[in-house]
Amino acid sequence: MEVELKEMQDDLESLKRALSDPNHHPLILKLQERVDHLTNLAKSATTRRSKVKDMSAEVVDSNPYSRLMALQRMGIVENYERIREFSVAIVGIGGVGSVAAEMLTRCGIGRLLLYDYDTVELANMNRLFFRPEQVGMTKTDAAVQTLSDINPDVVLESYTLNITTMKGFETFMESLRNQKYCQTKNGTGVNLVLSCVDNYEARMVVNQACNELNQTWMESGVSEDAVSGHIQLLIPGETACFACAPPLVVASGVDERTLKREGVCAASLPTTMGVVAGLLVQNTLKYLLNFGQVSPYLGYNSLKDFFPTMAMKPNPQCSNSPCLERQKEYMLAKPARDAAAKAKMEAEASLVTECPIHADNEWNISVVDDESELETTDAHTSSDALPTGLVRELPSADDFQKPPVPEETGNPIDDLEELRRQLDALNAD
């Protein structure tokens, strides 16, 4: 629009020169003032912040990263600025994927790869992110428009394609393998793939790609009644892949497309999808920036505000052959991995005795006498002590949320084999 207005200004100037009668000049001057005014209006509507070279922790209103860099001062993240080195692929830019993309963009992620083939509809307006004026645009174009406006520091790559088609899958694989911006240990160009698709077929395609590439990914989903959801971490060879324990409806050979009927649509809510996107990106940040406990699986039942967790081992009878290869590699590398983990633990243990924690004590935190039984009721204290009079309905997090140690939990392999046999028997009917 600014280009058009500039050209109008030139046209008016040449018109003024061409007019011999100076009586007409005031009218032209008025027109020129109008164009100036419009130019200002257009400018204020498209003001974009300039790119930032380094993430600063300076506490000024003009610093878009001050609240994120504060995570270092608070002792949550060791080096927040590392986030600029990471590439994350998001498959499916719908109710969950678009919000996940916005969160990562606002966190200042290095590079985002976006995949979707759908267009924005008014029927999507009950979820966050897309705006009514974007109706008719492809979801990838609309996302790039909004995200580049929010944070010009993020490198955005968008792919308007369907990964479940042959050609789409090829381009998808190629883009994940491209190491121009980012090189990972496993030989891909992305650190994490987030699956935010809405059907089983597309999930199986992401699973196939990630198993082939030995690419760690996270899966997410929201139920058709809009009130439940989940996220799951999948590490090829180490955890169950998506084909290791498929939902019954698909394992039993029913084509899921026959389940969809004309004039019937799934329900959706911005709340459930916002929560699932938040949990997904929080798990992503914990995984990439190495803080807190990365959840292997986290469910969200909104009717009861219940959040189940669990861990799943891979199925040695999995029908996906790259999964079996990754399982073999994982088993073979186990002795070296155990030795490295032990060495790291010992090194950390010796480090702890060498220097005091929080030497600078920015927040003047002091140790309170154990004799005092008073405790703050703030939600973020994870202390076991509750103020007198308050009753805990759940055991404390430490009691049961021990980090999952799949190697030590019974022998689920035999059980999964049993499940497989039952599924096969069902398919044979």
Next chain:
Amino acid sequence: MEVELKEMQDDLESLKRALSDPNHHPLILKLQERVDHLTNLAKSATTRRSKVKDMSAEVVDSNPYSRLMALQRMGIVENYERIREFSVAIVGIGGVGSVAAEMLTRCGIGRLLLYDYDTVELANMNRLFFRPEQVGMTKTDAAVQTLSDINPDVVLESYTLNITTMKGFETFMESLRNQKYCQTKNGTGVNLVLSCVDNYEARMVVNQACNELNQTWMESGVSEDAVSGHIQLLIPGETACFACAPPLVVASGVDERTLKREGVCAASLPTTMGVVAGLLVQNTLKYLLNFGQVSPYLGYNSLKDFFPTMAMKPNPQCSNSPCLERQKEYMLAKPARDAAAKAKMEAEASLVTECPIHADNEWNISVVDDESELETTDAHTSSDALPTGLVRELPSADDFQKPPVPEETGNPIDDLEELRRQLDALNAD
């Protein structure tokens, strides 16, 4: 901008009439074409959907409510369209409040009242909602701009004021009492107040207002290290109010403003704030539309993905006198309330035996033979049966998330009195 362009068109027309020399006409024609083009550009940038008279459940791409009305078909909500009758006030349009406002707007809430005195800064860009081009605008103006664009059906009322000032508090109370759009049983004009403020002083002001007005409200908060948060339901007289069990730091007489230091800011993350906003609005929808279990308190510890719940009875020694009045009223009304609840339960019990549930069975769901041990692993099944090989880390939701029955849990009143005494002793030091 469209007004300005229309006026330019008129100016060009009069200039054309004033010019005797027809040689100049082509230049003017060219200018007119340019203005036409700009008018089209400006239009496409501000396309807004028109208002919708009734919420339709029709499954077409152009229906912004199809995915919400589907909640009825799925049996989650009895009458979704009731949402248009509700008025919700949101105090604090920051990282949580703005997202809560957007979620309610996309859900098609009837009326939103927004309160904030702050302006948008680049330092807010690490949270969802506000865009860089809104920097410098008041948060209320920026929110109205974005929200009215997203859903023109929602009635928006914004108040740029600080509720902790005398004048701000008066206007705040007046706006909550205004019954022009909505009349509630307790004599206010809003169905729910959501507190999304970031300091204790403002929370105490919301608490004071709601206790005085007998107004149910929900409180929310995010920790300064950005990795925890909580939501809480407060019903005057029935649950603990915010002054019944204040955080220790304030109860002990420390001025919280002295805790803030120059050059130090709290950390924040779009993930934690998005999750807290999602849980808050989900609880709001459950409360307003009467589905699921409304949580009295729900915490979110993101480092461990732990979600504690609890219920708190009011403190008969509360320092807030309207709270004590509400407690008295609640106790006096108890016999009538119990009788009504009993009658309702009996009526519902007799209704269940009269007609089958889900008579239309839109989704062709059939009962599976009990003999089959196979179960889907989908996150949204709340069934107790797990596929063989999967181990549950937590007890099932039904086992421990019974709806809180404050009347029957021990005698926390004495304990709160004890806590009060300890706090007083501490203040006296």
